[in-house]
Amino acid sequence: MPILEVNNIKKKFDHYNILNGISFSMEEGQAISIIGSSGSGKTTFLRCLNFLERPDEGTIVVKGEKIFDASMPPENPKQLRERRLHFGLVFQQFNLFPQYTALENVILAPRLLKDGRSEQELTDMGMDLLDQMGLADRVNQYPHQLSGGQQQRVAIARALALKPDILCFDEPTSALDPELTGEVLRVIRNLAEKKTTMIIVTHEMAFARDVADEVIFMDKGIILEKGPAEQVINNPKEERTKQFLSNLNN
Ligand SMILES: Nc1ncnc2c1ncn2[C@@H]1O[C@H](COP(=O)(O)OP(=O)(O)OP(=O)(O)O)[C@@H](O)[C@H]1O
Numbered sequence: 001m002p003i004l005e006v007n008n009i010k011k012k013f014d015h016y017n018i019l020n021g022i023s024f025s026m027e028e029g030q031a032i033s034i035i036g037s038s039g040s041g042k043t044t045f046l047r048c049l050n051f052l053e054r055p056d057e058g059t060i061v062v063k064g065e066k067i068f069d070a071s072m073p074p075e076n077p078k079q080l081r082e083r084r085l086h087f088g089l090v091f092q093q094f095n096l097f098p099q100y101t102a103l104e105n106v107i108l109a110p111r112l113l114k115d116g117r118s119e120q121e122l123t124d125m126g127m128d129l130l131d132q133m134g135l136a137d138r139v140n141q142y143p144h145q146l147s148g149g150q151q152q153r154v155a156i157a158r159a160l161a162l163k164p165d166i167l168c169f170d171e172p173t174s175a176l177d178p179e180l181t182g183e184v185l186r187v188i189r190n191l192a193e194k195k196t197t198m199i200i201v202t203h204e205m206a207f208a209r210d211v212a213d214e215v216i217f218m219d220k221g222i223i224l225e226k227g228p229a230e231q232v233i234n235n236p237k238e239e240r241t242k243q244f245l246s247n248l249n250n
């Protein structure tokens with residue numbers, strides 16, 4: 001059974017069709033990269049998956065359970081909170097809470113969930129995740145004391161702390177300079193090696209090709225092309241994909 005099945009997701013803003021029917025499925029342990037021009041709807045799609053926007057049409061099925069159906073009445077806040085837990089989202093701007101340390105940022109949400117874990121267990125989990133991000137020596141620092149790359153790695157640990165089924169990244173390195181980009185990409189690469197299920201919106205084509213199993217090329221709110229990463233990036237079928245990739249290289 002696929003871990004995620006997205007069926008015919010459509011979204012309009014002010015009468016403009018932004019998503020025109022997005023459908024695909026992915027298996028547990030897969031990493032999919034989404035590429036495409038500015039304005040093609042990549043962020044809007046991730047926001048729909050994370051219930052930050054409500055699609056106008058379509059369904060979202062996670063592990064065989066329909067967690068969203070646009071034809072059903074709007075979800076109440078409790079349902080939204082529960083359903084959001086299926087997805088983790090790491091933004092371009094790290095959005096850490098400035099008044100909390102790295103460790104506190106990671107364990108804040110799981111603590112609020114009151115899922116029975118003790119304070120010690122939460123702390124151990126937070127330390128372990130930060131250690132995996134290469135930040136063992138930074139746990140007690142505040143965001144302003146950390147570089148952009150370090151802050152982004154805290155944000156990744158924070159997303160993982162809720163054990164999402166699918167971890168989503170929206171251009172996780174586009175606010176970073178090249179040196180700091182490398183350290184964040186390494187962390188994402190490690191997650192892929194550990195078979196973390198991920199959807200990664202990125203402008204880093206070489207990274208998408210090397211880390212993702214499959215690449216989706218989005219254009220004007222549809223999936224124009226989807227296939228094995230190497231094939232879509234190195235040998236795309238669609239003219240529009242070729243054009244997009246060659247513009248990037250010029
Ligand atoms: N809340 C909103 N209200 C109105 N229009 C919106 C809203 N959010 C996004 N849009 C429009 O939807 C379109 C798609 O935007 P989106 O941010 O999803 O593109 P993107 O593929 O992520 O682009 P980029 O590569 O620049 O991040 C754009 O034309 C944008 O102006």
Ligand SMILES: [Mg+2]
Binds near residue numbers: 044
């Ligand atoms: Mg975007």
